[in-house]
Amino acid sequence: MQTTLADFLRDTPDGEEAKSIVGKCVHCGFCTATCPTYQLLGDELDGPRGRIYLMKQVLEGNPVTESTRLHLDRCLTCRNCESTCPSGVTYGRLVDIGRQVVDERLAEQGLHRPARQRIARWVLREGLTRPRLFGAAMRMGQLVRPLLPEVLRNKVPVAAPAGAWPQREHARKMLLLAGCVQPSMSPDINAATARVFDRLGVQMVVAPEAGCCGAIRYHNGDHPGGLDNMRRNIDAWWPHVEAGAEAIVMNASGCGVMVKEYGHLLRHDPKYAERAARISALTRDVSELLPAFAEPLQRLAEAAPPPAQRVAWHPPCTLQHGQQIRGKVEALLTALGVEVKLCADSHLCCGSAGTYSVLQPDLAYRLRDDKLAKLQATQPDTIVSANIGCITHLQSGTQTPVLHWIELVDRMLG
Template sequence: MQTHLADFIRNTPDGEEADAILRKCVHCGFCTATCPTYQLLGDELDGPRGRIYLIKQMVEGAPVTRSTQLHLDRCLTCRSCETTCPSGVQYGRLAEIGRQHVEATVPRPTGQRLVRRFLASFLPSSTLFAPAMRLGQAVRPFLPRKLRDKVPARQRLLEWPEANAAGSAGTHTRKMLLLAGCVQPAMLPNINIATARVLDALGIETVIEPEAGCCGAIRLHLGYRDEALDDARRNIDAWWPHVEAGVEAIVINASGCGATIKEYAHLLRGDPAYADKAQRITALARDVVEVLCGFETELAALARRRGVHTVAFHPPCTLQHGQQIRGKVEQLLGALGIEVRLPADSHLCCGSAGTYSIMQPALAYTLRDRKVESLNALEPQMIVSANVGCIAHLQSGTATPVGHWIELVEHLLYG
């Protein structure tokens, strides 16, 4: 695709990247077949090819309108189109460039600005989010349905392994950092505890650095790029002493966070103080399945059948498209004696997509209902996924138990 960049973006890092991505696109249209919003709306501008054309127009200097903003807002950034694209178009990065320009150009209505600002300030802050979630869980039966959908029932907590107990010096020589996350410790805390317990069974201590916080994904996708980069820098500063001490990996059990942390090197490539450190962090970042897939034999020897033998797996977009990790969860669970069933639409988004289910509820819940129907059709005992947002979103639409696959592994090991 030919491009002629406008002066405002020519010879800038974003301009050079947008130009390179746009020139790869041949407008073949293969991406439209796997775009959830195009399938729902049937509008070319609500598919990757149309959105790419809108971004091409804006970087070439065409006026940016509220209509352009709306079509980009409707994008889930699921990146299914990237997996489909035969030309290797990095649509996700192009979409972020387009959104940055739209946010700087098209004023939003006051209501939208306030909601987006609230979400960008509230969700990444554990000091604000955690007490609010506890209060919501306490009064959950009395909440309106839409709000109740956002508040998972309170979990009965697992016990942290002894190596993670307060005051413990740790008994394992192998150590890995674990990202606690911003909303996950309050919403579904057993995901982190189960991860630590499974790694502990393998002789690995998980280290949670309290100064590390939100990965930056929430603010990045809401258009607060500078704040998202500050999130990344804070995490790098918090983790760096552990990196210098020789931790083996940074383990992430929320695939949305993993996809973002693996982009730190790209996001901070122009920051001379952080570029090299960000490269190192990106190199250390591992989804938990990338760590455990090397321990299948050991886990199989430790596992005991505990009643769950058939699950439906929903692979999050940030795992299969963002991180390009496919088949590993299924392989690991299979090695532990679990039959894993994938729905025919396993490549499609469930509609959670970070704050998307709040900002675009009609589309998000339509996608959720379709996904739940296809998962339940497999008649599983349990639905498992790999991202906290997907888990909460799916659970709000089905009576079938929904959890993180690492919780199932922990159950197989410990009961």
């Protein structure tokens, strides 16, 4: 699809990248078959092909309307369309650029978001990305959880202990991103990750200066703020990288896909480009690392055999579509003696999608309920996933325990 960039985008990195991405789209429509919002709403403009058409119009300098912004806002950025696309359209990058341009063009016309939307987005950007502030708010919410309205109660999980963090020193070391919301919402995920690797002779190291991966700000229209988050993390991790850290471990797939893109997003930054590329190259999801330890894991699991259980595996979009990682978790759990079931339409989004479930609750809860119905059809004892957002979102709609799969492995190892 040929695109003639408007003057305000011509010869800019974002403009040229967006033009290149749009140019790959052949309008075949394969993406609409796997787009959750298109399936729910049946509107061409609420599918990837229609949204690409809208963004093409914006890139070429045509008038921008509130309707354009609404259709882009409704996109989950699940990137299912990328897995389906035969032409290699990197839609996730395009919609990040498109949303930013649309907001800027509408602001130039004096068409700002309603105050309620602006406040909600500001609270999400500033609140979720500050672990101490968010942690204090979460503890307060957990104290009064029964009194909260349902929409808030769904976002406040019942308080749970983290468990012990291993204290042994190992020659092999890997960095672990603590994350911004995970330590408060589900503190055992990081501790369980550290315990599993400790049993395998690898020490998890957390750089205290590292914070939010940048996804919350970047995907909510604050590109400069998101890039600053990335630079801060690179600065925090770099001494450990130079000291020989083998990998940067991600147990939240949403963070993992973001950090793996640091090299691309900072490629034009003369101070950070080289280090950002190195950080991205070192970043691994937990599921990419543990298969190398399959034999010792099996021996440890056999020494402490768990009760028979059936597990439903929900692969987050950021794992299967963003990072293109499929089959690793199922294979590892199966090798450890767990009966693992994938539900029907396991490729579709659960509706969490970062801050989407807060900003677009009606669509998010419709997707959640559909996903849970299909997960429950496998008759699981436990549902496992790989991202804190999915875990919290799914747990809000079911009494079946929803865990991170690394927590399950930790329990199996005794």
